[in-house]
Amino acid sequence: MADEDVTVLIATDADIVVARGEGRALAGRLGFSRTDATLIATAISEIGRNILVHAGAGEVRVGRAGDDHRVAIVVVARDEGPGIHDVKRALEEGYATGGGLGLGLPGSRRLMDEFDIETKLGHGTTVTMSKWRERDRHAVVRDAPDRDG
């Protein structure tokens, strides 16, 4: 990640809209398709809302990764909330907390290519997710054969 990264502080639901707007804008600049840009924006929206609902505040940073031939967008969503007690369950379908459908994490993971959670009870949670451009996906899969397709 570099200085072209954009960080949006999340404290109200209006901030979620800003964060996903930045995500969509960067996706456009990097040459992602319109559909992919919407997937990315939706994932950001979901994760941003998670921050609000569970931690009250946090930040979402979007940036690029890869090189000239393989471009990815990377989203890092960080909060200093209570942390996730059972990550495995939280990533399963239908896990519900906070009185909602609770689909935030597994759903976002389905929209992106890579998805990582770091969490510590009482300290906070960092979700890192990235998506490769469609045209680069072949090269990425070929060079890392043990990756899920």
Next chain:
Amino acid sequence: MNDHEEDAMSGEDGSVGPALHAPEIDAALLAELVAYLREHRPELREAWVERITEAQLLRVMSSEEVFSEMTAVYDNYVDALETGSVETLRAYARSLSERIIHRGVETHEVLGIVLLLRDVLARALFIHHQGDPELLNRVLDAYEPAANRIAVTVGVSFVDERERVIRDQQAAIRELSTPVLQVRGRLLILPIIGVLDSQRARQLTEQLLSAIQANRAKVVVIDITGVASIDVTVANHLVQTVEASRLMGASAILTGLSSGIAQTLVDLGVDLGSMRTVGDLQGGLEEAERLLGYRVIQEGDPVLAPQT
């Protein structure tokens, strides 16, 4: 980023096996070997080009082109032997591949010429050292692994480049292919022919959904009669396409599902439950007509039923 990405990006892509030079290689021996090959470049190159012609390789190229390109290959080959590094060689092989692929040069020709060069040089070293079997052995010990590594590098570079060209061509074909046909105003037919992979499936979905919007379609018939086989990923794409169509207010009918594909899908556990499927296109069109005339909010609709 996770570890996989860092490895993939920092490592040598296409690197195969150990470095060119095993530690025991005699540096002086290698230098002498390289000097010999350079000194005798004219006759060795000529011998090589003769072998290439005999084997009827590179016929699409004129003799001037062959001479010029083979000189460069020879020099890069010997440089690679000397430095132990395949970087420059790989870069050269890629640019060479870029030039000759479009001329119609095939993989077996590229491998062929590199192996012929290996043989010509090996034979020359053999003849040069034949009076001293022990020295010959050491020379060949130095030469053989390096030469094989070079052959692999050039071959892999060529194949990589070829694959890249093919992918670009496929992308172009996808762009041009499969028009979404409009039939009678509110009915669309999407005939899919040939190989269906993930990327193409995504593209077709985008095309279809745009067409639904542009034509205000109420029913779409997706015909896969022309598709030989699909895997679970693509099947799921189809299911998602049908669901996305529904979100846009259009009903979708899948036709042309061969019993083979149907069985595959059942075996793979793909849930086609909510999708309307009809054996052939004609039947599908008839079903579509029925749907066109009759789209109402169904009784027992979840919205009307008691909410859980």
Next chain:
Amino acid sequence: MPVPILKQGDYLIASIQSALIDSEVLELRDDLADRIGRYRSQGIIIDVAALDVIDSFVARSLRNIARTARLRGAVTIIVGIQPDVAVAMVQFRLNLEWLQTALDLEEALAMLDRHTRERDRDGG
């Protein structure tokens, strides 16, 4: 800014102009509930063409509105879901079985008319 709600005969049409924040969603739900009661509307149409993202929050909100409408005897139809948004919703695997959709306003009104006729005919 509240979502504009139009009355068209027996139906209400709400056009969402931009991403809604929580309070606006609640406001919309209450506005619709109020008007359905006042006008005895048979159906509501919610136009989401201006939404570039429909995430689980929006989906939940629409479902709540549909529930509320149903409790007052009205059917809800969502129109205007954009192609890329539809793809995202499906890939995300939102629970959408409850969702009744139509391509656009014209379609939705035709559907509602047919539904109303059938209901009346069946002795509603």
